[in-house]
Amino acid sequence: MARNSLLDRFRPVGAPGPAGPAGVPAQDDEGPAAELIPVFEALDPQIEAAQATAGNAAEQARESVAAARRQAAALLEQARMDSAAARAEAAAQVSAEVSRQDEALLSEARQEAAELRRRGESRVPELASAIVADLVQVLLGRGTDSG
Template sequence: MARNSLLDRFRPVGSPGPAGPAGVPATDDEGPEAELVPVFEALDPTIREAQELTNDASVRAADTVARARAQAAALVEQARIDSGAVRAAAAEKVSSEAEAADTEMLRQATEEAAELKERGEARMPELASVIVADLVQDLLGSGNTFP
């Protein structure tokens, strides 16, 4: 007997005319496995190739992740090293700015003190004469005589 094809699974139906029996599978001895096994056997190489590609991709992904983690760790370590230098530079900048501000304040205070001293020395003769005049007035007003 010749091998059945897919179309041979159905019984022939009667010619056009009155209703006849419906087409149903002629034999169901072998079942769907007989039809599907060759298809899946043909897919086996493709499935194996897909599994190999997936495994290779997993290995490469793990390698990439490991390299990325190592690179990130190196960057973090370099940042820790650099942070000390940055902190020192920032502290030096703040210190020098504070020193410059202190120097400017001292200069301004020295100038103001010099101006006050100059004004005080300029007013000294006038104030001394007023004080002496007041003392003389007090002594004369109190009836005291000079020796």
Template sequence: MARNSLLDRFRPVGAPGPAGPAGVPATDDEGTAAELIPVFEALDPTIAEGSEETGSAGAQAQQTVAAARRQAAALVEQARLDSGAVRAEAAARVSAEAASENEHLLDEAREEAQRLRSHGESRVPELASAIVADLVQDLLGRGTDTG
């Protein structure tokens, strides 16, 4: 039985009222696949175009990944080169700071030594007088003991 439209696949049913023949799907030897064949055939160019675009996008993605890998390798290499200069700069800065700190400590030590020297030198006359007085006292004390 040839069909004119989708609605033809159902048998006509009777008017409302007492029970009559039931409306059931007509048996179809070709099945619903026969109805879908023209739809899928119409989609074939779109599917082919999608496959082409997918292939093109995949190739473009591979090129982008390869370019990104090259760029990353160049950045890593540049960082390796720059690290030597940064290390040298840091070492120079640390050395300069250490030299400055050493110079500061040396200046403080010189000031402390000068202060101690001045203090010691200021006490020399007093200590010399005390020593001479002790010696004189000691000599006078001996002279009276022997005489």
């Protein structure tokens, strides 16, 4: 045999007809592994290139993850600072609103107190007259009871 091929591994089977000897491997000492060695040897550079590419991709992925973590930490820190400023601003707004409400309530209370004072002062002469009249009645009534 000049060159072995996959088809040379089996002996030719007899012509169609009555049963004859079955085909069996002609060369069993090397087997199918010997046929695949050149194929895998030809793939070695591609396998090494694929492993190098995978290694580079893994390194780039590690670097990307590290960069993303740094960026996320920076964003988180900025968000914390922004939230503190926002809280301070909200507290100032609430405080200003409460102060405005307190001023409005105080103004209203002062107006009501002034109105009550005015009404009370306007009734003083009338009440004083009524009290004096009542005292006169009591004193006159006492004077007549005792005399």
